[in-house]
Amino acid sequence: MNVRDVMQREVVTCQIDDTVRTVTSSLKEHDISGMPVLDGERLAGIVTESDVLKLLELPDRGSGLLLPSPLEIIEIPLRELIGWEEAKKALADVGEKTVPAIMTKHVHTISPDDPVEDASALMVNHRINRLPVIENGKLIGIVTRGDIISGLAGDRETDQD
Numbered sequence: 001m002n003v004r005d006v007m008q009r010e011v012v013t014c015q016i017d018d019t020v021r022t023v024t025s026s027l028k029e030h031d032i033s034g035m036p037v038l039d040g041e042r043l044a045g046i047v048t049e050s051d052v053l054k055l056l057e058l059p060d061r062g063s064g065l066l067l068p069s070p071l072e073i074i075e076i077p078l079r080e081l082i083g084w085e086e087a088k089k090a091l092a093d094v095g096e097k098t099v100p101a102i103m104t105k106h107v108h109t110i111s112p113d114d115p116v117e118d119a120s121a122l123m124v125n126h127r128i129n130r131l132p133v134i135e136n137g138k139l140i141g142i143v144t145r146g147d148i149i150s151g152l153a154g155d156r157e158t159d160q161d
Contacts, residue, residue: 004112006151007141045103109134
């Protein structure tokens, strides 16, 4: 069984100049967890829910247990309030960032004529969930872990060209 037999031909993509807000809306609308990023028609990267979530990480404030002095007890609520204000501002700015700020630029791809075993090995070895399918330098589909499982289980109709 080849990748062509299990891949999705209708690929939801975004453009390189799209904002994170646009991408997250598209992910939600299509109920997907990632999509290829195109620069015109050229594959430029891939963006996933994990990439978006990384934008929401707050700086590490340390994990050691320290007992505060009496003066620090007064200072702690003020520090936490300032930290919350920083977090609110960071969240407000997230949606306006453009895709290159978060996308993965080095994308593993596969050919439609490669065996599904090769796609599976790439996904497992690189801990990824999807592979853009490229033929003659052009994006023609996408294959996910679920597509491979469905194909192996016989749940997917094969599309013969």
